[in-house]
Amino acid sequence: MAKIYAPKKLVTNSMKPKKEIVSFLLNYSKALSFVKVKDKSFEIIAN
Amino acid sequence: MADIQLQDALLVKKYVDGDENALTVLINRHQSKIFGFIYSKISDRDISNDIFQDTFIKVIKTLKSKSYNEEGKFLPWVMRIAHNLIIDHFRRNKKMPMFRETEEFSIFSIMSDDSLTIENKIIQEQVEIDLRKLIEELPEDQKEVLMMRMYQDMSFKEISELTGVSINTALGRMRYALMNMRKVIDKHQIILTN
Numbered sequence: 001m002a003k004i005y006a007p008k009k010l011v012t013n014s015m016k017p018k019k020e021i022v023s024f025l026l027n028y029s030k031a032l033s034f035v036k037v038k039d040k041s042f043e044i045i046a047n
Numbered sequence: 048m049a050d051i052q053l054q055d056a057l058l059v060k061k062y063v064d065g066d067e068n069a070l071t072v073l074i075n076r077h078q079s080k081i082f083g084f085i086y087s088k089i090s091d092r093d094i095s096n097d098i099f100q101d102t103f104i105k106v107i108k109t110l111k112s113k114s115y116n117e118e119g120k121f122l123p124w125v126m127r128i129a130h131n132l133i134i135d136h137f138r139r140n141k142k143m144p145m146f147r148e149t150e151e152f153s154i155f156s157i158m159s160d161d162s163l164t165i166e167n168k169i170i171q172e173q174v175e176i177d178l179r180k181l182i183e184e185l186p187e188d189q190k191e192v193l194m195m196r197m198y199q200d201m202s203f204k205e206i207s208e209l210t211g212v213s214i215n216t217a218l219g220r221m222r223y224a225l226m227n228m229r230k231v232i233d234k235h236q237i238i239l240t241n
Binding site: 015016017018021022024025026028029030032033034041043 | 075079082096099
């Protein structure tokens with residue numbers, strides 16, 4: 001029988017990022033917009 | 048499966064069209080898989096959270112700038128971004144993933160010394176001498192092809208050009224050489240292993 005050298009599985013299905021991270025991402029998404037001027041694209045973050 | 052992919056694609060489209068709720072659904076749906084994937088490589092919750100955040104910042108920027116090419120593969124695409132950020136993280140820290148010594152995993156299992164021991168070296172030399180003797184017993188045409196192929200690392204095309212026979216003949220001679228050697232090995236019960 002081959003010896004398994006892989007380390008212990010660290011992941012469980014219930015692993016989730018912090019709520020603050022998800023909240024930040026959603027707010028960031030709402031604040032972010034792109035404006036195209038001619039062939040250039042500008043990133044705008046609303047405060 | 049196709050249904051979920053369709054829904055992902057639909058949500059991406061909605062989000063690109065300005066529906067912010069679509070992003071909430073996408074994050075909620077895939078956060079466990081993506082975060083779990085990152086944590087499995089990093090083994091540190093705080094750094095995993097940072098990489099998860101950076102992954103979705105890239106996702107959001109790409110989608111909002113309308114540079115995302117929808118092919119029904121949203122999750123694999125996000126995973127690829129996370130994977131690249133994990134590699135960046137290790138490059139930045141100039142270290143490889145850390146292995147902890149546990150009951151099931153010993154660090155020495157991947158740090159073995161592959162060089163041969165004195166005994167194994169002697170055995171290997173003996174095996175090579177025996178092999179040479181076997182090759183010497185082969186008919187001249189078969190021996191010639193086998194020596195060129197195995198010891199001079201020549202291709203069959205080169206062998207055929209040098210010996211003036213077709214590639215098929217050279218292949219055939221090699222095949223017969225191996226068959227003859229196997230016969231002799233079986234007949235005399237010669238052990239050619241280290």
